[in-house]
Amino acid sequence: MHATDINMIGTCDSEVYPIKVKTRHSFEYLRQYPHLRCRTNAFGSLLRVRNAATMLIHSYFQDNSFIHINTPIITSNDCEGAGELFKIEPEKQVDESSESEECKHFFDVPVYLTVSGQLQLEAMASGLSKVYTFGPTFRAENSQTRKHLAEFYMVEAEVAFTQSLEDIMQIMEGCVKCVTNRIIEQCPHEVELFHKHVAASNHKDLLKKILDKTYKRITYSDAINILQKKKGFEFPTQWGCDLQSEHEKYLVKYFNNVPVFVTDYPACLKPFYARDNQDSPNTVAAVDLLMPVIGELFGGSLREERLDVLQNNLTTQGQASEYEWYLDLRKHGSVPHGGFGMGFERFLQCILGIDNIKDTIPFPRFPHSCLL
Amino acid sequence: MHATDINMIGTCDSEVYPIKVKTRHSFEYLRQYPHLRCRTNAFGSLLRVRNAATMLIHSYFQDNSFIHINTPIITSNDCEGAGELFKIEPEKQVDESSESEECKHFFDVPVYLTVSGQLQLEAMASGLSKVYTFGPTFRAENSQTRKHLAEFYMVEAEVAFTQSLEDIMQIMEGCVKCVTNRIIEQCPHEVELFHKHVAASNHKDLLKKILDKTYKRITYSDAINILQKKKGFEFPTQWGCDLQSEHEKYLVKYFNNVPVFVTDYPACLKPFYARDNQDSPNTVAAVDLLMPVIGELFGGSLREERLDVLQNNLTTQGQASEYEWYLDLRKHGSVPHGGFGMGFERFLQCILGIDNIKDTIPFPRFPHSCLL
Numbered sequence: 001m002h003a004t005d006i007n008m009i010g011t012c013d014s015e016v017y018p019i020k021v022k023t024r025h026s027f028e029y030l031r032q033y034p035h036l037r038c039r040t041n042a043f044g045s046l047l048r049v050r051n052a053a054t055m056l057i058h059s060y061f062q063d064n065s066f067i068h069i070n071t072p073i074i075t076s077n078d079c080e081g082a083g084e085l086f087k088i089e090p091e092k093q094v095d096e097s098s099e100s101e102e103c104k105h106f107f108d109v110p111v112y113l114t115v116s117g118q119l120q121l122e123a124m125a126s127g128l129s130k131v132y133t134f135g136p137t138f139r140a141e142n143s144q145t146r147k148h149l150a151e152f153y154m155v156e157a158e159v160a161f162t163q164s165l166e167d168i169m170q171i172m173e174g175c176v177k178c179v180t181n182r183i184i185e186q187c188p189h190e191v192e193l194f195h196k197h198v199a200a201s202n203h204k205d206l207l208k209k210i211l212d213k214t215y216k217r218i219t220y221s222d223a224i225n226i227l228q229k230k231k232g233f234e235f236p237t238q239w240g241c242d243l244q245s246e247h248e249k250y251l252v253k254y255f256n257n258v259p260v261f262v263t264d265y266p267a268c269l270k271p272f273y274a275r276d277n278q279d280s281p282n283t284v285a286a287v288d289l290l291m292p293v294i295g296e297l298f299g300g301s302l303r304e305e306r307l308d309v310l311q312n313n314l315t316t317q318g319q320a321s322e323y324e325w326y327l328d329l330r331k332h333g334s335v336p337h338g339g340f341g342m343g344f345e346r347f348l349q350c351i352l353g354i355d356n357i358k359d360t361i362p363f364p365r366f367p368h369s370c371l372l
Numbered sequence: 373m374h375a376t377d378i379n380m381i382g383t384c385d386s387e388v389y390p391i392k393v394k395t396r397h398s399f400e401y402l403r404q405y406p407h408l409r410c411r412t413n414a415f416g417s418l419l420r421v422r423n424a425a426t427m428l429i430h431s432y433f434q435d436n437s438f439i440h441i442n443t444p445i446i447t448s449n450d451c452e453g454a455g456e457l458f459k460i461e462p463e464k465q466v467d468e469s470s471e472s473e474e475c476k477h478f479f480d481v482p483v484y485l486t487v488s489g490q491l492q493l494e495a496m497a498s499g500l501s502k503v504y505t506f507g508p509t510f511r512a513e514n515s516q517t518r519k520h521l522a523e524f525y526m527v528e529a530e531v532a533f534t535q536s537l538e539d540i541m542q543i544m545e546g547c548v549k550c551v552t553n554r555i556i557e558q559c560p561h562e563v564e565l566f567h568k569h570v571a572a573s574n575h576k577d578l579l580k581k582i583l584d585k586t587y588k589r590i591t592y593s594d595a596i597n598i599l600q601k602k603k604g605f606e607f608p609t610q611w612g613c614d615l616q617s618e619h620e621k622y623l624v625k626y627f628n629n630v631p632v633f634v635t636d637y638p639a640c641l642k643p644f645y646a647r648d649n650q651d652s653p654n655t656v657a658a659v660d661l662l663m664p665v666i667g668e669l670f671g672g673s674l675r676e677e678r679l680d681v682l683q684n685n686l687t688t689q690g691q692a693s694e695y696e697w698y699l700d701l702r703k704h705g706s707v708p709h710g711g712f713g714m715g716f717e718r719f720l721q722c723i724l725g726i727d728n729i730k731d732t733i734p735f736p737r738f739p740h741s742c743l744l
Contacts, residue, residue: 009533010677010706017704035492035697036704038499047500051439055430067423072735073445073485073508074458074523076742085463086446086478088485090456090512106458106512106522107742113445113460120407120735120744127410128419136445136507140462140478150478151446161381305382325407325744332389332408334382363444363492370448370479372492372697 024197027359034363034371042198045190047362050348052186056179057134057155057344064171066130066157071117073136076109077322086113086140086150113138116341117156119273119326122303125158125337126329132157134344142367146356147294149345151365158303158339165285165302168338169261172289172298173215175342176259180211180351191352199353206292207351209258216260220283223247223262226254240266243288248295259297260290272313273326275302275338285338294350300340307331396569399731406735406743414570417562419734422720424558428551429506429527429716436543438502438529443489445508448481449694458485458512458522485510488713489528491645491698494675497530497709498701504529506716514739518728519666521717523737530675530711537657537674540710541633544661544670545587547714548631552583552723563724571725578664579723581629588632592655595619595634598626612638615660620667631669632662644685645698647674647710657710666722672712679703 014021018033019040030037037043058068074088090106105111117133124131137154157171184191195203218226220243227237227247235244243251243262251260264283267276274284286301304310307330314320320327348360358364363372386393390405391412402409409415430440446460462478477483489505496503509526529543556563567575590598592615599609599619607616615623615634623632636655639648646656658673676682679702686692692699720732730736735744 009708010702012705013703035495035700036499038496039705040499044499047439047441047496051441054440055434058427058430062427067419068426069419069423069734070508070525072523072737072742072744074510074737074742075735075744077744086460087463088458088460090514091459091484092512106514106739107737108740109742111742112463123407123744124410124419124734127408127412127416136442138446140464142462142478151444153442328407330382331385333384333411336381362441362496363447365444365446365479367478368480370444370446370481370483372444372447372449372495 027198027356031358031364032371038362042193043359045187045193046348046352046354046360049183049187049190049194049352050360050362052183053179053344053348053351054134056182056186057175060175060178061132061157064130064174066132067124067128069117069121069124069128069131069133071114071120071124071133071135071156073114074107074111075114075120076107076111077119078112078115084140085115086138087111088113115139116154118158118339118341119323121156121158121339122326122337123329125160125339126333126335129160130157144367146358147346147349149357149361149364149366151363152357152361153344154341155344156339156341158337160335160337162338163302163336165263165287165300165338168300168302168340169215169217169263169287169289172261172287172300172340172342173259176289176297176347177211179347180207183351194352194354198355200293203293203353206257209256210291210350213258215289216255216258218251218260218262219264220262220266221264223251226251240268242269245295248290252290252292252295257292259292261287262290263287270301272317272319273301273303273310275304276309287340291350293353294346297346297350298340298342300338302336302338305330305334305336307334399570399726399728403730403736404743410734414565415731417559417565418720418724418726418732421555421559421562421566421724422732422734424555425551425716425720425723426506428554428558429547431554432547432550433504433529436502436546438504439496439500441489441493441496441500441503441505442507443486443492443496443505443528445486446479446483447486447492448479448483449491450484450487456511456513457487458510459483460485487511488526490530490711490713491695493528493530493711494709495697495701497532497711498705498707501532502530516739518730519718519721521729521733521736521738523735524729524733525716526713527716528711528713530709532707532709534710535674535708537635537659537672537710540672540674540712541587541589541635541659541661544633544659544672544712544714545631548661548669548719549583551719552579555723566724566726570727572665575665575725578629578725582631582663582722585630587661588627588630590623590632590634591636592634592638593636595623598623612640614641617667620662624662624664624667629664631664633659634662635659642673644689644691645673645675645682647676648681659712663722665725666718669718669722670712670714672710674708674710677702677706677708679706
């Protein structure tokens, strides 16, 4: 570069500017300045990779004839049946003094921030066959880990007319490989910066396996057998126990760091909408994809499409009245279908080797922190 | 199509199914069934156009070297300085009984659903030059109109190193023309369905003007002169009064239905961050784009990049302490910049000729209604 002219547009006093010249600040330090850290090489690179990854995920689904749907952010549903919700009210209360429950709420009913767009996406799949959503989701979990945010992005997809978990797994595996490959093509310098200065030293090898190997497929029961041969886990490894982070990591290592699909979970570990395996009625056609470093990246399942079985599942949980519209989908022309969700920030952690999820998103929200 | 085989996958009892064969249900009727209306021709077409429009908007910005940023949904800021906010709390209160204000909140501070990503986008533009966001925004307005939703999508962009409103207007005009053109190319049957059965009879002519004409550019003062020559408006047309819907519609008609940029508004009508016009100090470099049928589609401005002026604007409003991070952007290497926002659902209304904004989004949220 040969400059013919230099103009001073805006001055910056290096004494008070929190980012110092020729200093490699830690990600933790930079997290205090979400409005300034985008000016550093590392975080600028992260944002360019995040941009590329966003577009490549859209392309993957568009190229495979999926239609993008904006599932709602404010919802009167609770997809997972679990607590950990944020509730929403207008700042100016509608009518605090009202006796009627209806007048107290802007929407007449209590509403929450979405934890998943899946159920609404299923409704859309019944009209458009293949659909996906890629938007913000929320958890009010009061936990500080390197894998959790209160506001994060999920890619969720639903496919009508499938009766096979293998179909769903192929879309997941295809998505990871295709998007990762093209990120490396489109952002070679940015990816290199992270692999050289941020990720663990073996990260390139892990990435090669993610790109080149066919992912392992084992059942939950197989997984339990493998885990039970090993001693020293903190959490139990009985059949029926949920796989913990330590188990996920061990399973991936056991398969030499090749990503692992674990399928056919005990019904009690998965939500009411997961479809029964007819040949093994105490398990459901659900799948998690476990990755090196981060553990679970995707979760998916076939969805129960039979009205009577779904009704029964919901009645057992005392929830049938809340899901009338969801039962409607089975009442009026139901088809076998399935889908999955992927945490976008975990995907970025996995590709770039970023230890803390707070460094993968421009404005991290977590307990005690909502800067800007 | 020649079928060799027919399989009944899921039955549907036409007696109880709310959508009747060979019946053209009104959009208002279908709105009661957000989980089923995607199965109709009209709403299926809307969703395919919405999908195409989403991707084409991304392409427009990506092709012009903008980087996509996920601005936060949960925020401790209030961009517009106006009320109409939704506040957020965990469903399980953190510690109701605590004396300290901090312990009452999950994030230590009161937080809200975003009304705009602009301020955060300005921070990103200071690191990445050209940025945009395309996500959900929220208003707790208790009004039922055909142009308002409590949850809607906005495209917002910021451009560093510009000192000219004309630059910003060219991006807006380019975006509308390019995206509209390509929607018609990619979804000819869907667009035709709306133009034939839904839009007003002159809609194709309007669309031709949107595509072919150079948009008019007039100042707010010019607009007031034009309006004052006409009698019979409900709202006043004095200099300093905001343009109302009736004024916007008249101005577009006055220019024979060619879209109109109105620039250089009185400072009192625009937020604290709009930049002064140095040659006319009681006006600011702000612009609205008015379209046929819907009125205002875009709003934008140059942003005040001078620390002392911005500080003064904020102090006048008693808000300087809340915007310390925003002032930081001016303290540390400030550059002239500007940007704009476009309501995505209004854009769809405009292209397809849809009367009610509730019929442009899969899951409309408005006072008294949050289905699914």
